[in-house]
Amino acid sequence: MKIWLKISLTAIAALSCVSLVQAEGWGSGTELPSTLEGFALEGEVPEMEGKVTLVDFWASWCAPCKAAFPEMEKLYQNFKDEGFQIVAVSVDQKANQMQRFLDKQKPSFATPHDAGQQLVKAAEISVMPSSFLVDRKGVIRFAHKGWHGKESAENLTHQIQGLLAE
Amino acid sequence: MKQIFKKISAWATLVALIAFGVGCATVEPYQKGNLSDYTMRSDRDELASVMNSHIQFSREASTGGEGVGGGGCGCN
Numbered sequence: 001m002k003i004w005l006k007i008s009l010t011a012i013a014a015l016s017c018v019s020l021v022q023a024e025g026w027g028s029g030t031e032l033p034s035t036l037e038g039f040a041l042e043g044e045v046p047e048m049e050g051k052v053t054l055v056d057f058w059a060s061w062c063a064p065c066k067a068a069f070p071e072m073e074k075l076y077q078n079f080k081d082e083g084f085q086i087v088a089v090s091v092d093q094k095a096n097q098m099q100r101f102l103d104k105q106k107p108s109f110a111t112p113h114d115a116g117q118q119l120v121k122a123a124e125i126s127v128m129p130s131s132f133l134v135d136r137k138g139v140i141r142f143a144h145k146g147w148h149g150k151e152s153a154e155n156l157t158h159q160i161q162g163l164l165a166e
Numbered sequence: 167m168k169q170i171f172k173k174i175s176a177w178a179t180l181v182a183l184i185a186f187g188v189g190c191a192t193v194e195p196y197q198k199g200n201l202s203d204y205t206m207r208s209d210r211d212e213l214a215s216v217m218n219s220h221i222q223f224s225r226e227a228s229t230g231g232e233g234v235g236g237g238g239c240g241c242n
Contacts, residue, residue, distance in 0.1 A: 059196065117197070
């Protein structure tokens with residue numbers, strides 16, 4: 001084989017490998033710290049220990065993320081007394097756009113701002129929105145990609161009820 | 167002479183591949199705020215869109231040929 005062909009194929013293979021190798025992000029079984037301190041989140045971040053927590057990553061420019069808010073509010077209102085909470089982490093780069101949406105929506109649950117996108121980078125999400133349902137021990141039990149309306153709401157309801165019953 | 171040329175070609179290919187390879191960047195899903203901004207829309211300026219359409223239709227002689235609608239038969 002000609003040397004230039006060998007070199008070219010080696011280079012292509014090396015570049016392909018670099019793009020394929022990715023560190024693992026959050027998923028089912030990942031243990032989260034009891035607080036999300038250390039990720040420079042702005043705003044109130046509730047303690048996660050002893051509570052079933054839905055950690056949701058959203059942005060004001062993401063239509064499905066915004067569509068999930070009314071349903072998340074319902075879930076929060078339905079299960080908050082049983083030990084369920086929501087931490088809706090905004091990954092907006094523009095704080096004023098995030099605030100405009102929050103002022104309009106007025107959610108009852110915590111909506112910290114990941115201005116530096118450190119937490120979302122650690123989670124390594126592949127789609128927006130992405131959410132992670134964490135059990136009382138701080139272990140991620142379910143990961144959700146995207147928002148599929150009623151189907152997502154029903155799945156979450158079922159999963160939250162299961163985790164609260166444990 | 168031929169060997170030198172081959173070596174130069176091989177190294178040039180390698181350098182080109184690396185140069186183009188590092189130019190590739192992955193935009194993470196949470197970094198797409200700027201891409202989804204209103205100013206990134208090609209049709210954000212209605213007047214400019216109408217003008218561009220007018221120029222295209224005039225040049226292509228295809229007035230009425232955009233989008234869904236009649237083809238001039240009067241049947242819609």
